[in-house]
Amino acid sequence: MTNMLQSRWWSWGFRSAVLIYFVLLIVFPILGIYGQSLSGGWHAFTDNVTEALAWKAVLLTVKLALISTAINAAIGTMAAWVLIRYRFPGRRLLNSLVDLPFALPTAVVGLMILLLLGPRSPVGQGAEALGFTILFHEPAIVIAMVFVTFPFVIRAVQPLLEELDASEEEAAYTMGASPARTFFRVILPCMTPGIASGAMLAFSRALAEFGAVVLVAGNIPGKTLIASVYIFGEIESDNPAGAAAVSVLLLTLSFAILWIVHFVQTRRTGR
Amino acid sequence: MMRRLWIGLTVLVFGLLLVIPVIRIAQGAFDAGWSGFWRGLTRPEALHALLMTGIIAVVATVVNAFFGVMLSLYLVRATWLGRRLKRLMNSLVDLPFAVSPVIGGLMIVLLLGPDTALGGLLGRAGIDIVYALPGMVIATLFVTFPLVVREVMPVLQEIGSQQEEAAHMMGAYAWTTFWRVTWPSIRWSVVYGVVLTVARCLGEFGAVLVVSGNILFKTQTATTLVYQDVENFNLTAANAVALALAAGSVLLLLFMEWAKSRKEVH
Numbered sequence: 001m002t003n004m005l006q007s008r009w010w011s012w013g014f015r016s017a018v019l020i021y022f023v024l025l026i027v028f029p030i031l032g033i034y035g036q037s038l039s040g041g042w043h044a045f046t047d048n049v050t051e052a053l054a055w056k057a058v059l060l061t062v063k064l065a066l067i068s069t070a071i072n073a074a075i076g077t078m079a080a081w082v083l084i085r086y087r088f089p090g091r092r093l094l095n096s097l098v099d100l101p102f103a104l105p106t107a108v109v110g111l112m113i114l115l116l117l118g119p120r121s122p123v124g125q126g127a128e129a130l131g132f133t134i135l136f137h138e139p140a141i142v143i144a145m146v147f148v149t150f151p152f153v154i155r156a157v158q159p160l161l162e163e164l165d166a167s168e169e170e171a172a173y174t175m176g177a178s179p180a181r182t183f184f185r186v187i188l189p190c191m192t193p194g195i196a197s198g199a200m201l202a203f204s205r206a207l208a209e210f211g212a213v214v215l216v217a218g219n220i221p222g223k224t225l226i227a228s229v230y231i232f233g234e235i236e237s238d239n240p241a242g243a244a245a246v247s248v249l250l251l252t253l254s255f256a257i258l259w260i261v262h263f264v265q266t267r268r269t270g271r
Numbered sequence: 272m273m274r275r276l277w278i279g280l281t282v283l284v285f286g287l288l289l290v291i292p293v294i295r296i297a298q299g300a301f302d303a304g305w306s307g308f309w310r311g312l313t314r315p316e317a318l319h320a321l322l323m324t325g326i327i328a329v330v331a332t333v334v335n336a337f338f339g340v341m342l343s344l345y346l347v348r349a350t351w352l353g354r355r356l357k358r359l360m361n362s363l364v365d366l367p368f369a370v371s372p373v374i375g376g377l378m379i380v381l382l383l384g385p386d387t388a389l390g391g392l393l394g395r396a397g398i399d400i401v402y403a404l405p406g407m408v409i410a411t412l413f414v415t416f417p418l419v420v421r422e423v424m425p426v427l428q429e430i431g432s433q434q435e436e437a438a439h440m441m442g443a444y445a446w447t448t449f450w451r452v453t454w455p456s457i458r459w460s461v462v463y464g465v466v467l468t469v470a471r472c473l474g475e476f477g478a479v480l481v482v483s484g485n486i487l488f489k490t491q492t493a494t495t496l497v498y499q500d501v502e503n504f505n506l507t508a509a510n511a512v513a514l515a516l517a518a519g520s521v522l523l524l525l526f527m528e529w530a531k532s533r534k535e536v537h
Contacts (some may be wrong), residue, residue, distance in 0.1 A: 002282055011445065015351070018341045025413055026366055029378035036381045040533060075284055080323075082281040094281070096528050097289050102467075103520040103527075104293075105474030107494040108513040111501055112292035115299050115355030115510075147288060210477035211494070215501055228371045228477070236379055242383065247374040254369035262362055 037244035048245035057224045057230040065206035068145035073199045081260025084161040101150045106211025113216045136218030141187050144212040149202035156198030157191050164190050204257040299510035311511025319488050320496040327473035331411040336465050339419025347427040364417050375413050376481025402484040410478035415468045422464035430456045463530045470523045
């Protein structure tokens with residue numbers, strides 16, 4: 001028995017099984033989607049991508065993802081700062097709550113926003129009285145994106161703040177720097193790499209978000225239809241080539257972001 | 272003064288963004304009282320959907336836990352893989368994080384759908400992939416693949432290979448070395464990765480929606496049922512299922528916190 005387990009055949013079998021699984025599950029499908037998008041030739045691809053509605057959907061997604069990333073960079077930096085630097089009752093609870101958006105199903109998130117901001121809810125009515133609607137308009141999409149990407153910046157900034165050497169800060173104070181000056185000259189530069197990499201991950205997740213958005217966006221073509229919902233619509237209406245073309249656009253953007261984050265991180269740890 | 276302001280603001284943001292929405296779901300589920308919640312949750316279609324979600328979660332978690340641990344071992348330890356290749360594979364592992372779930376589903380439809388060569392072949396053999404359970408499992412496998420690997424790999428790198436080499440030199444078989452030396456140190460990160468995988472399986476929506484076709488009593492999962500209920504303006508029922516899912520996620524989150532503290536102790 002042990003002889004058999006030890007034998008080369010077993011380890012060879014394990015190795016090939018794991019490699020084949022990896023290639024079939026991850027590499028093959030991604031190559032497949034690039035292949036499919038170009039299957040009708042280059043012209044068909046550019047036609048699909050430059051179709052007005054597709055193009056508008058991609059632009060809208062990028063715009064709203066940028067807004068939600070900016071919001072999250074601000075909120076996340078503040079929350080990370082408070083959670084690391086201050087001691088107050090409930091701090092541990094808040095720190096555990098940070099991961100909640102990762103744990104909650106995105107469809108449930110969509111439903112939550114629908115209930116909270118709908119036209120019959122107090123918030124929806126308040127906004128209506130002020131002359132704008134949240135649900136089925138851009139604000140609802142931004143809120144959904146902010147919720148779903150909430151943990152990224154916090155989780156990226158926290159370790160940097162923990163590592164920050166207190167003596168640097170003290171030195172700044174002793175040399176007569178004001179708290180504000182110390183913050184902008186010493187603390188903020190230390191947090192910046194975390195804010196940047198967290199924000200990029202949040203951005204790429206916001207670009208990809210589907211579940212939370214599809215329920216609250218209204219999905220009006222050209223107005224509140226974001227890229228992932230557009231892709232879903234193309235699949236439903238049996239136009240896989242169009243879906244694949246827009247997918248390739250989104251994927252390439254996300255891969256570029258992921259690669260930059262990877263590059264920045266390896267350079268930082270390598271130093 | 273500043274301190275109070277920042278703490279107050281943070282608590283406010285957490286309350287508005289995270290706590291109130293969860294409370295609102297719970298409240299919505301009990302709009303029609305306890306019986307309304309119970310009826311929403313024990314409808315035949317809800318029971319079937321929860322069963323589907325359960326099956327997918329179990330299968331996908333078991334498969335990805337096994338392959339995830341094996342792949343981490345290979346990527347950290349294997350001498351038979353070139354360094355370049357290992358680095359390339361290491362960055363490829365993260366790809367599912369960058370792919371929109373809808374695109375993940377589309378990939379499977381494009382490769383294995385009824386109109387494709389492979390899908391047609393399997394279909395004639397009586398095996399349906401797309402619009403059936405196998406496709407939904409594959410979609411979930413794709414989406415959850417990086418979770419275990421990303422938890423286990425750093426720990427393997429940290430503990431180094433000295434102890435394993437010592438065990439090997441003293442004549443232990445590879446199998447024994449793994450269970451006696453490696454496994455005890457990676458145990459809690461595997462648990463952590465598995466919990467994350469289960470949570471993601473329960474919540475997966477986009478990829479499964481595309482692949483399953485969301486067919487009632489056949490390929491409908493808990494999340495796609497919530498989606499359909501909302502589309503049909505059946506909000507109380509949607510809330511009941513959503514509350515069950517949210518409660519599951521919160522429980523997993525609590526368990527995760529506990530596993531994390533165990534991991535740090537180790």
